[in-house]
Amino acid sequence: MDCLVAAASRDDVDIVLNAVVGAAGLDATLAALARGKRVALANKETLVMGGALVTEAARRGGGEIVPVDSEHSAILQCIGSRPMSEVRRLVLTASGGPFRGWTRERIEGATVSDALRHPTWQMGRKITVDSASLANKALEVIEAHHLFGVPYDRIEVVVHPQSIVHSFVEFIDGSTVAQMGVPSMELPVLYALTHPERAHDTGVPPYDPTELSPLTFEKVRWDDFPALRLGIEAGRRGGSQPAVYNAANEEAVAHFLEGRIPFGGIPRAIASALEALDGMASGTLDALRSADRAARTHVREMAGC
Numbered sequence: 134m135d136c137l138v139a140a141a142s143r144d145d146v147d148i149v150l151n152a153v154v155g156a157a158g159l160d161a162t163l164a165a166l167a168r169g170k171r172v173a174l175a176n177k178e179t180l181v182m183g184g185a186l187v188t189e190a191a192r193r194g195g196g197e198i199v200p201v202d203s204e205h206s207a208i209l210q211c212i213g214s215r216p217m218s219e220v221r222r223l224v225l226t227a228s229g230g231p232f233r234g235w236t237r238e239r240i241e242g243a244t245v246s247d248a249l250r251h252p253t254w255q256m257g258r259k260i261t262v263d264s265a266s267l268a269n270k271a272l273e274v275i276e277a278h279h280l281f282g283v284p285y286d287r288i289e290v291v292v293h294p295q296s297i298v299h300s301f302v303e304f305i306d307g308s309t310v311a312q313m314g315v316p317s318m319e320l321p322v323l324y325a326l327t328h329p330e331r332a333h334d335t336g337v338p339p340y341d342p343t344e345l346s347p348l349t350f351e352k353v354r355w356d357d358f359p360a361l362r363l364g365i366e367a368g369r370r371g372g373s374q375p376a377v378y379n380a381a382n383e384e385a386v387a388h389f390l391e392g393r394i395p396f397g398g399i400p401r402a403i404a405s406a407l408e409a410l411d412g413m414a415s416g417t418l419d420a421l422r423s424a425d426r427a428a429r430t431h432v433r434e435m436a437g438c
Contacts, residue, residue: 141165148326151176154259155383156425159183166196173325175201177276182376183421184279199325204273205280206321207299207312223283224301225273226293228253230265237357241397245390253296253316262386266399271364275375278368285369292351313340359400367407373415373424380428381406388436406431
């Protein structure tokens, strides 16, 4: 972790691209923002775990957060230079993952290979499992709340299997603007580095509306993907709960990947940690680390480790 902070703090660095997986990316983000740098943020756990601390670090240090996640990059592009007072609602799209058409009983017993078979994106193991449980979308809702200052009751999720529309922004006059593109992380990364300008000749295939039709949208099956609701509720409660959610999910996913718990055990572990650790202190970085450690310990004990 010290080497990440040192790299993010270098005087000859203007932009820090933070794509570290998990809570380990928080210190580097804080260090870069405190020194007035742009953080191209792909590490969503940074804002989930320490959203208030991160935004305060940016304000005090003069740093800037530009999102790399395709959903948040899409929102940034849709809003453009318009004031947030004109934004009525944010709608984040979710592919639905590999279990979109599965029954709840089948999801419960999904194997690791099942969970890692994402239909539209090529990603690392942890984030792919998060996409299968929709925990990833919960993290993105919390992140959107902190990035754009929009209340939770004005952030929604819709399933979009083709992963072409990356997010919608609805404005107060009823107009809705969407950002579209092939499912590739190249454009969001480039835009985070060049924002508000755009790179030329990126080599990313353009969106062809005839070749990639039809585009469909579905309601979220909340009861079948409880990790999504648990995360959004943790975000609403605030305090240490988002940090507990993030850490419990990370730990549970690790145990699932190692074969210690079933796929259905991931949301059960999260729910247990959130209930057991409600009310922990959250106002400082040390407090958030304590919540993080407590959640991991709780899940490890549940898994028999």
